[in-house]
Amino acid sequence: MSEEIISLKNITKTFVQSSFDGVFNFKALDDVSLSVFKGELLLISGANGSGKTLLMSIIAGLIRPSSGLVEVKERCGIVFQDSDLQILGETPEEDILFGLKNIKLPIEERNKRLEEALKKTGLMDKRYYSSRSLSGGEKRRLCVAGILAMRFPVIIFDEPYANLDYEGVVQVNALIKELRAENYTILLLSHELEKCYALADRFLVLHRGKKVFDGLPDDGLNQNLKEWSIRPPLFSYTKREDLIWI
Known part of the structure; x- marks a missing residue:
């Protein structure tokens, strides 16, 4: 068994919301526990609003849970869904160097990491090139390059195919x-299973803030994914009439 590097135990996140009927507490995450092991690729799926991005933010330390225990032994880098919001440099080189300058690395080490990441x-x-002129895929890769340059061993991809x-x-x-x-630990958050399911070592599903499945990808294919508002990825396209999502 690989080393456990992320452990969440009984995580709950509650927000206060208001409506015409008054103020109430909404549980965006409800008693979620999970472990992540070094070098694995964990695919986390769920419909919009299921809690995927919130869970990612808690793992990365951006948001604190309302209750529960969080233990993260390795530094995490996030590739956000909107790459444009994450890119700060005018060029890829400038963007990658941004974080390295902030941690005051010697110029020789900065340049070495820059070359490696590129x-x-x-x-x-x-x-x-102008960072804004890059294609969508290149912008995603630039965000990863910045994380690699910072030597973060855990990379979280939030809806990377958007x-x-x-x-x-x-x-x-x-x-x-x-x-x-190369043994990076990867958390891949996506509802587009047909694009990434074969990459996964393990498959986890969130539904309305609750963990409803956590197991091997082969076993995940036997679940009623539509019940959790996820499109089953196993479809056979053989004629024009198949080319519609229903």
Whole structure:
């Protein structure tokens, strides 16, 4: 068994909401427990509003739970759904160096990490391009490059396929496969299972703030995913009439 590097026990997150009927407490996460092991790729799925992004934010230390225990032994980097909000530099080189300068690394070490991150993410030839002119897939890879340069061993991808075309999805998955092979720990949050299910070592489902499944991907395919508002990924397209989501 690999080393457990993330442990959540009985996590609950409650928000106070108001309506015409008055003020009430809403449980966005309800008694969620999970473990993440070093080097695994955990695919976390669920419909919009199921609590995926909130859970990610708690793991990364951005939000504190209302109750429960959180233990994270490794530093986590997040690739957010909207890459444009995460990119701060005018060029990929400037963006990657932003975090490295903030931690006051010597210039030699900064340059070494910059070169390594650009090479690993396939952005070496785009290092002086305008960051805003990059494709969707390239922007996702740039966000990963910044995390790699900071040497974060855990990478969280929040809906990484949002607004990507086919080429962008292929680029992101190729990078995820490479990172997985290099023993990075990856949490992949997505409801688009047909794009990433084969990458997963383990599959977890959140539904209305509760953990409803946590197990092997093969066993996950036997679950009634539609009951949790998730589109089953196993579809066979053989004729034009199949090409519709119903």
